[in-house]
Amino acid sequence: MTDVLAGRSLTDDVAIAHLNKRHRRERRFKYYGLAAIVAALAVLVVLLSTIVGTGYTAFQQTYIKVEIAFAADEIDPQGTRDPDVLRQANYTAMLRQGLMNYFPDVSGRQQRRELSRMLSSGADITLLRMILADPDLIDTTQTVWVKAGADIDSFNKGQIPRDVPEDERKVSDQQIIWFDALVARGALEKRLNWNFFTTADSREPEQAGILGALMGSLLTLIVTLLLSFPIAVMAAVYLEEYAPKNRITDLIEVNINNLAAVPSIVFGLLGLAVFLNFFELPRSAPLVGGMVLALMTLPTIIIAARAALKAVPPSIREAALGMGASPLQTVTHHVLPLAMPGILTGTIIGMAQALGETAPLLMIGMVAFIVDVPGGFTDAATVLPVQVYLWADAPERGFVERTSAAIMVLLAFLIAMNILAVFLRKRFERRW
Amino acid sequence: MSTPLLVLVLLAFSAVAYYIGRNRALGAAGSGKTRLHSLPVYYGAYVALWVGLPALAIIVLWLVFEPQIIHALLVSRLPEDAQALEPAQLRLLINDIKNHALGGITSTELTPELSAIADYFASLRTNGLIGMSVFALLAAAGSLMLGWRHVSPEFRARHHVERAVRVLLIAASTIAILTTVGIVLSLLFEASRFFARESIFDFLFGLQWSPQTALRADQVGQSGSFGAIPVFAGTLMITVIAMLVAVPIGLFSAIYMAEYATPRFRAVVKPVLEVLAGIPTVVYGFFAALTVAPTLRGMGDSLGLDVASESALAAGLVMGIMIIPFISSLSDDVINAVPQSLRDGSAAMGATKSETILQVILPAALPGIVGSVLLAVSRAIGETMIVVMAAGLSAKLTANPFEAVTTVTVQIVTLLTGDQGFDSSKTLAAFALGLVLFVMTLGLNVIALRVVRRYREKYD
Numbered sequence: 001m002t003d004v005l006a007g008r009s010l011t012d013d014v015a016i017a018h019l020n021k022r023h024r025r026e027r028r029f030k031y032y033g034l035a036a037i038v039a040a041l042a043v044l045v046v047l048l049s050t051i052v053g054t055g056y057t058a059f060q061q062t063y064i065k066v067e068i069a070f071a072a073d074e075i076d077p078q079g080t081r082d083p084d085v086l087r088q089a090n091y092t093a094m095l096r097q098g099l100m101n102y103f104p105d106v107s108g109r110q111q112r113r114e115l116s117r118m119l120s121s122g123a124d125i126t127l128l129r130m131i132l133a134d135p136d137l138i139d140t141t142q143t144v145w146v147k148a149g150a151d152i153d154s155f156n157k158g159q160i161p162r163d164v165p166e167d168e169r170k171v172s173d174q175q176i177i178w179f180d181a182l183v184a185r186g187a188l189e190k191r192l193n194w195n196f197f198t199t200a201d202s203r204e205p206e207q208a209g210i211l212g213a214l215m216g217s218l219l220t221l222i223v224t225l226l227l228s229f230p231i232a233v234m235a236a237v238y239l240e241e242y243a244p245k246n247r248i249t250d251l252i253e254v255n256i257n258n259l260a261a262v263p264s265i266v267f268g269l270l271g272l273a274v275f276l277n278f279f280e281l282p283r284s285a286p287l288v289g290g291m292v293l294a295l296m297t298l299p300t301i302i303i304a305a306r307a308a309l310k311a312v313p314p315s316i317r318e319a320a321l322g323m324g325a326s327p328l329q330t331v332t333h334h335v336l337p338l339a340m341p342g343i344l345t346g347t348i349i350g351m352a353q354a355l356g357e358t359a360p361l362l363m364i365g366m367v368a369f370i371v372d373v374p375g376g377f378t379d380a381a382t383v384l385p386v387q388v389y390l391w392a393d394a395p396e397r398g399f400v401e402r403t404s405a406a407i408m409v410l411l412a413f414l415i416a417m418n419i420l421a422v423f424l425r426k427r428f429e430r431r432w
Numbered sequence: 433m434s435t436p437l438l439v440l441v442l443l444a445f446s447a448v449a450y451y452i453g454r455n456r457a458l459g460a461a462g463s464g465k466t467r468l469h470s471l472p473v474y475y476g477a478y479v480a481l482w483v484g485l486p487a488l489a490i491i492v493l494w495l496v497f498e499p500q501i502i503h504a505l506l507v508s509r510l511p512e513d514a515q516a517l518e519p520a521q522l523r524l525l526i527n528d529i530k531n532h533a534l535g536g537i538t539s540t541e542l543t544p545e546l547s548a549i550a551d552y553f554a555s556l557r558t559n560g561l562i563g564m565s566v567f568a569l570l571a572a573a574g575s576l577m578l579g580w581r582h583v584s585p586e587f588r589a590r591h592h593v594e595r596a597v598r599v600l601l602i603a604a605s606t607i608a609i610l611t612t613v614g615i616v617l618s619l620l621f622e623a624s625r626f627f628a629r630e631s632i633f634d635f636l637f638g639l640q641w642s643p644q645t646a647l648r649a650d651q652v653g654q655s656g657s658f659g660a661i662p663v664f665a666g667t668l669m670i671t672v673i674a675m676l677v678a679v680p681i682g683l684f685s686a687i688y689m690a691e692y693a694t695p696r697f698r699a700v701v702k703p704v705l706e707v708l709a710g711i712p713t714v715v716y717g718f719f720a721a722l723t724v725a726p727t728l729r730g731m732g733d734s735l736g737l738d739v740a741s742e743s744a745l746a747a748g749l750v751m752g753i754m755i756i757p758f759i760s761s762l763s764d765d766v767i768n769a770v771p772q773s774l775r776d777g778s779a780a781m782g783a784t785k786s787e788t789i790l791q792v793i794l795p796a797a798l799p800g801i802v803g804s805v806l807l808a809v810s811r812a813i814g815e816t817m818i819v820v821m822a823a824g825l826s827a828k829l830t831a832n833p834f835e836a837v838t839t840v841t842v843q844i845v846t847l848l849t850g851d852q853g854f855d856s857s858k859t860l861a862a863f864a865l866g867l868v869l870f871v872m873t874l875g876l877n878v879i880a881l882r883v884v885r886r887y888r889e890k891y892d
Binding site: 026029032035039041051056239252258260262269273281328355403407411412418 | 496661687811821844869878
């Protein structure tokens with residue numbers, strides 16, 4: 001002891017050096033932890049900014065202004081105004097003529113074809129819809145904004161570079177000259193792409209939308225909710241309020257915990273083998289998708305519901321029973337209403353999980369290319385995440401931004417659901 | 433009457449029965465409502481249950497067994513030579529007949545003989561539906577009478593209703609068991625059909641995986657070989673890469689969160705980190721394929737390395753990112769569960785915080801951390817979309833992470849999303865792989881849950 005009190009000595013220096021070393025190690029260790037968190041957050045930022053950065057352009061679409069002469073002898077020579085006749089007319093030719101008016105000196109099949117390829121191959125449908133909606137347009141000349149082709153759209157958004165050799169880009173030099181001329185005339189501009197939310201899938205990027213997938217997701221989630229919510233609540237009530245502590249309830253509990261960790265694709269295999277092959281339910285249908293997802297989300301909801309029931313203090317039950325309520329009345333009149341916010345929170349989280357799930361739905365054929373918006377539970381349909389998967393696989397340049405945009409829509413729904421869950425928890429949670 | 437309509441009618445019928453039962457009870461009690469054993473609603477519910485349950489049970493049974501019965505009836509009507517067909521072709525033929533009857537598209541023109549069977553099928557369907565509707569409604573009416581007759585002031589309606597509800601609750605909680613049983617049985621059944629064709633030994637230990645089977649008998653070199661070792665090896669490699677990313681980052685963030693972070697930092701950062709867990713895996717897959725893989729490829733090029741565009745590294749990295757929140761939140765819980773007295777004791781001995789963590793807390797929390805890592809491994813093995821979108825398709829036995837490898841889940845998806853008949857070895861192989869996947873993840877989960885639980889008991 002006296003050595004230490006006598007002031008700085010050699011051993012002190014060693015001790016201080018050692019202590020400094022330990023403190024440096026301490027700081028280093030702390031920074032490792034911080035670095036790990038920063039790394040994880042950085043990845044999240046990169047991920048989200050990549051998605052938004054590639055996806056936001058899909059909410060705009062390039063349109064080209066064309067003067068269309070709806071000549072009566074082309075569309076409806078007899079003047080019957082019969083929709084079947086109106087559908088027969090060659091609207092593509094009218095569009096081509098409309099474009100040719102800008103560039104009268106275009107000649108030759110090759111050039112004409114190149115020119116009409118600047119428009120979307122679905123542009124004639126726009127004209128047809130106009131005529132069907134209002135046959136009085138026949139014999140008039142209208143200014144119509146029609147969708148540009150996917151390549152022109154990508155070029156306009158700067159996704160196809162201008163300064164590379166012609167054979168390395170999908171837009172020809174001649175098309176660029178026309179493009180610039182159209183821009184100079186104010187006949188080409190980007191507009192809000194409502195189409196993206198109002199149409200179903202298509203082979204052409206500029207015509208593809210997510211309405212079909214959204215409807216598919218909605219129908220599937222309805223089935224999932226209708227099946228999993230009541231079953232999960234009943235199972236949780238039984239396990240928490242009624243079940244005696246024995247082998248069988250133990251087995252059920254272990255089972256539920258294990259099911260929660262079974263890979264989702266295995267549920268897809270179950271759906272394929274049992275629902276499709278044994279019960280012969282329709283392939284690709286939201287009904288089957290919803291059933292598979294219900295089995296998958298069941299454990300999540302049961303676990304959440306049990307936790308919510310457990311949080312209701314026993315005094316509530318004792319008071320109800322003391323007042324002469326039967327066990328069922330105790331549960332339905334007192335315990336369940338008090339636990340409901342927690343159960344709903346768990347259900348929303350389970351639904352969010354089901355909304356983002358892809359793999360099991362691939363197994364039951366919800367990957368088909370479907371152009372129609374599904375109208376019922378047994379129609380062939382696809383869901384939002386599967387649509388993302390399909391578009392991510394598509395080779396066309398225009399689908400990249402649409403994939404990201406679809407992801408943004410999917411994430412928006414997930415965020416909304418989670419905010420709702422947090423709100424429910426914050427608003428109605430009771431601490432006893 | 434279509435099935436949904438029938439169910440709606442039955443529900444309406446039950447609602448009516450509820451009022452009938454309630455009113456009868458009230459009527460029987462006369463002016464003295466207290467003479468009733470139970471509240472009037474229970475009498476109503478009792479009668480409603482009597483009306484609804486038997487009829488619904490009939491409908492469910494019908495829906496379950498109708499396809500099988502119709503199939504058997506159709507097969508028995510087929511000509512001799514058609515009955516002798518392979519099961520797969522027979523199924524195709526039957527499907528054609530059904531499609532013909534329903535006005536759908538058939539793969540071949542049907543002979544008059546077969547279209548007669550199609551008509552028979554159509555009549556079977558309508559008759560069956562009518563029969564079921566009549567039967568269910570009769571059952572409902574009959575049981576309404578039965579239930580109605582039971583209602584009297586002395587009748588213990590509440591006890592009966594509560595017993596029925598209890599049975600319903602038990603049925604709901606056995607669905608979890610039924611799901612497991614369904615998974616196990618369907619995987620075992622289909623996998624056993626696969627192993628009847630291909631040797632189980634070759635599957636588990638073979639080194640060659642090329643599931644393309646010959647479409648015609650005379651094709652050469654397309655017999656298909658199902659040695660799953662390269663597939664397992666690919667799964668293992670991607671899982672290991674994912675763990676190399678996720679375990680250090682997840683564990684260090686958990687340590688920082690639990691031991692260093694201020695409550696405010698924690699309150700903000702923890703939910704943000706958990707956003708990573710809420711992002712759908714298909715988004716990670718897109719990110720891996722669109723951003724990570726090309727970046728790695730570019731970096732490899734500049735370093736003179738040959739990186740495949742579907743490298744195991746890209747898929748593994750992104751999968752690791754997905755798993756970070758999984759490990760960090762589980763480990764966070766475990767570290768928080770270590771009693772404060774251990775920390776205080778260590779600090780009193782003069783240890784710095786990091787020394788306390790490394791020498792006291794981590795050893796105490798180790799079982800829990802191991803459990804969380806095992807759960808994460810099982811998750812990585814079963815993860816599908818990232819690898820489907822970012823890993824390769826061809827099974828290569830390699831230890832080079834820059835090459836493309838394939839995984840069990842990728843193979844299941846590619847084998848089952850192609851258009852092959854259901855009875856080919858190719859599709860059945862997917863179920864064999866699924867069985868392996870299920871057994872592996874189940875094993876990991878059981879071990880992990882047991883480890884975690886044992887650890888929790890120690891400190892509680």
